[in-house]
Amino acid sequence: MSIEAHGIRKKFGAYTALDGVDLNVPQGKLVALLGPSGSGKTTLLRIIAGLEFPDPGSGRVLFHGEDVTDVPAGKRRVGFVFQHYALFRHMSVFDNVAFGLRVRRRRDRPSKESIAERAHKLLELVQLEGLAGRYPSQLSGGERQRVALARALAVEPKVLLLDEPFGALDARVRKDLRRWLRRFHDEIQLTTIFVTHDQEEALEIADEVVIMNKAHVEQVGTPQEVYDRPASPFVYQFLGNVNVLRAPALAHSVPRGARPEGPNPEGQIYVRPHDIEVTAHDAGGTGLSAVVRHIHAAGPQARLLVEQVQTREHVEVEISRSELSNLGLNVNDLVRLRLRQTHSFDEDYAI
Amino acid sequence: MASAIASTLATRPVRAVSHRATRDPAWARWTLTAVALLFLAFFLVLPLLVVFVQALDKGGAYFLATVREPDALASIRLTLLTVAIAVPANVTFGVSAAWAIAKFRFPGKSLLTTLIDLPFAVSPVISGLIYVLVFGAQGWLGPWLIDHNIRIIFAVPGIILATTFVTFPFVARELIPLMQAQGTDEEYSAVTLGASGWQTFWRVTLPNIRWGLLYGVILCNARAMGEFGAVSVVSGHIRGETNTMPLHVEILYNEYNIVGAFAVASLLALLALATLVLKSIVEWRQTGTP
Numbered sequence: 039m040s041i042e043a044h045g046i047r048k049k050f051g052a053y054t055a056l057d058g059v060d061l062n063v064p065q066g067k068l069v070a071l072l073g074p075s076g077s078g079k080t081t082l083l084r085i086i087a088g089l090e091f092p093d094p095g096s097g098r099v100l101f102h103g104e105d106v107t108d109v110p111a112g113k114r115r116v117g118f119v120f121q122h123y124a125l126f127r128h129m130s131v132f133d134n135v136a137f138g139l140r141v142r143r144r145r146d147r148p149s150k151e152s153i154a155e156r157a158h159k160l161l162e163l164v165q166l167e168g169l170a171g172r173y174p175s176q177l178s179g180g181e182r183q184r185v186a187l188a189r190a191l192a193v194e195p196k197v198l199l200l201d202e203p204f205g206a207l208d209a210r211v212r213k214d215l216r217r218w219l220r221r222f223h224d225e226i227q228l229t230t231i232f233v234t235h236d237q238e239e240a241l242e243i244a245d246e247v248v249i250m251n252k253a254h255v256e257q258v259g260t261p262q263e264v265y266d267r268p269a270s271p272f273v274y275q276f277l278g279n280v281n282v283l284r285a286p287a288l289a290h291s292v293p294r295g296a297r298p299e300g301p302n303p304e305g306q307i308y309v310r311p312h313d314i315e316v317t318a319h320d321a322g323g324t325g326l327s328a329v330v331r332h333i334h335a336a337g338p339q340a341r342l343l344v345e346q347v348q349t350r351e352h353v354e355v356e357i358s359r360s361e362l363s364n365l366g367l368n369v370n371d372l373v374r375l376r377l378r379q380t381h382s383f384d385e386d387y388a389i
Numbered sequence: 390m391a392s393a394i395a396s397t398l399a400t401r402p403v404r405a406v407s408h409r410a411t412r413d414p415a416w417a418r419w420t421l422t423a424v425a426l427l428f429l430a431f432f433l434v435l436p437l438l439v440v441f442v443q444a445l446d447k448g449g450a451y452f453l454a455t456v457r458e459p460d461a462l463a464s465i466r467l468t469l470l471t472v473a474i475a476v477p478a479n480v481t482f483g484v485s486a487a488w489a490i491a492k493f494r495f496p497g498k499s500l501l502t503t504l505i506d507l508p509f510a511v512s513p514v515i516s517g518l519i520y521v522l523v524f525g526a527q528g529w530l531g532p533w534l535i536d537h538n539i540r541i542i543f544a545v546p547g548i549i550l551a552t553t554f555v556t557f558p559f560v561a562r563e564l565i566p567l568m569q570a571q572g573t574d575e576e577y578s579a580v581t582l583g584a585s586g587w588q589t590f591w592r593v594t595l596p597n598i599r600w601g602l603l604y605g606v607i608l609c610n611a612r613a614m615g616e617f618g619a620v621s622v623v624s625g626h627i628r629g630e631t632n633t634m635p636l637h638v639e640i641l642y643n644e645y646n647i648v649g650a651f652a653v654a655s656l657l658a659l660l661a662l663a664t665l666v667l668k669s670i671v672e673w674r675q676t677g678t679p
Contacts, residue, residue: 111580118581120574126575126579137582141579141582141585193582193583
């Protein structure tokens with residue numbers, strides 16, 4: 039089922055959480071709402087679920103083209119997984135999963151046997167068959183997460199909404215679980231929106247990323263689109279490390295094709311650390327002279343902190359370990375920098 | 390062998406030091422413990438013993454006779470009736486107030502939170518007087534009540550009202566922090582799963598607060614049985630009609646029927662002890678379950 043939101047506004051007192059937000063999630067896609075905390079992403083998710091309502095007269099929420107703005111949460115057929123799972127702590131895993139079916143009105147309620155069958159099938163789906171009798175406090179974070187997912191799926195939702203699904207887990211479990219979620223989504227093909235503040239997570243598993251900032255949507259696109267063609271300085275900076283450099287100094291260090299175009303010669307240039315090429319200074323040729331100030335070689339890539347000779351601006355550079363050893367660099371060596379790919383934004387668009 | 394000895398020798402001084410650093414000297418520990426125990430014995434255990442010793446001073450037969458006397462029986466019945474109405478009423482009010490305060494945002498919330506504490510802040514005598522001023526013959530509603538032949542002050546309704554007022558905070562106070570700590574996510578979950586408000590309350594909220602609620606009920610019950618000040622003001626002390634157990638104890642005592650007074654008092658004390666045992670069981674359960 040597709041999800042649309044048009045012109046959603048939401049204020050909490052004097053604080054604006056959402057300021058005219060539009061969203062369009064096609065059927066069957068896995069979409070990430072990505073943004074820093076306070077950007078309004080969770081509020082948007084709760085409005086889609088029906089746990090919050092947009093300010094009166096401000097906007098509409100459509101499921102499959104049908105207006106559900108005034109439909110209460112319980113009737114929207116959404117599966118919602120909370121950041122801290124919100125499992126019913128006094129119920130066993132099995133009872134948690136069966137809850138959504140047991141609270142149905144008698145004529146819609148499946149028989150006891152089919153409820154049990156369905157709950158067990160769902161626990162099998164999330165690979166927790168053996169834990170039906172346990173209580174939430176006896177489970178690990180990853181297990182709780184999957185129980186919450188099974189519970190949400192029990193009511194056969196038309197959409198699945200996940201609020202920071204991996205936020206409360208440790209790094210290793212988080213990685214495993216997000217790959218599992220991607221495979222899981224491919225299997226069940228349910229339109230899914232998840233909220234996250236972790237750009238790596240969003241870029242890795244989402245079909246489409248919606249980047250939010252300060253109550254607005256900044257950009258929508260596939261992970262590759264938003265990473266390669268960020269629409270604003272905010273997106274550029276949010277999606278990875280970036281150097282912000284003054285443009286004039288760089289005029290001769292950027293190859294013609296990569297040079298920023300448009301009426302902005304005095305503006306700023308954005309360049310990612312891995313888009314900078316480092317060559318030895320005495321090799322001649324063009325490039326920006328800089329002095330190596332710090333070498334951080336632990337990890338898959340070597341990170342250098344260099345200082346431009348001309349402007350004294352500090353620049354972060356990422357090169358491979360083998361390149362580093364080929365160059366034989368030491369602190370205080372002079373090098374040349376060449377920028378492979380840069381971005382610039384019109385001043386009036388900048389934040 | 391030698392190395393084992395060497396290692397114990399090596400670890401021993403370290404351990405001793407770490408223990409000494411976190412412990413007070415023995416004499417200080419013993420003195421503090423002794424002071425606490427003496428205080429307990431003198432102010433809590435001794436009076437309790439005196440109650441039971443005095444009650445049985447003239448033998449078991451006299452004790453039974455005093456307790457079975459019609460006025461005493463009437464006071465027991467009245468106390469139980471008061472508790473039977475005041476406690477359920479306060480459970481209802483307390484749960485609704487705590488639910489509203491802990492789970493919703495609304496204007497006037499902090500005012501309501503403060504008001505709940507009012508009965509604790511006001512002297513019980515004042516609480517009783519308030520009812521006399523409102524419902525008494527010279528009070529605001531007095532003439533109207535007399536016209537309609539409704540008796541509140543110096544009658545059972547007044548006693549129940551005053552008791553309910555005085556014991557109002559127990560349940561709400563117990564539940565508000567508990568419900569605030571639990572948050573609203575579980576309720577929201579239930580709602581997204583299709584549960585109605587009523588189902589959410591019975592199946593999710595109530596089971597989560599059951600031990601806290603029981604604890605509040607026990608405290609509320611103990612206070613409702615023992616309330617003296619507020620009830621004394623509104624009761625009128627009519628023997629066999631408007632005397633609760635604490636008031637009956639006072640009357641017997643004022644009539645120099647010391648043994649009789651202690652006999653009825655011992656019943657109250659027994660109820661209090663039973664309450665304490667119940668409370669400990671609940672506390673033990675509360676910490677024992679997730």
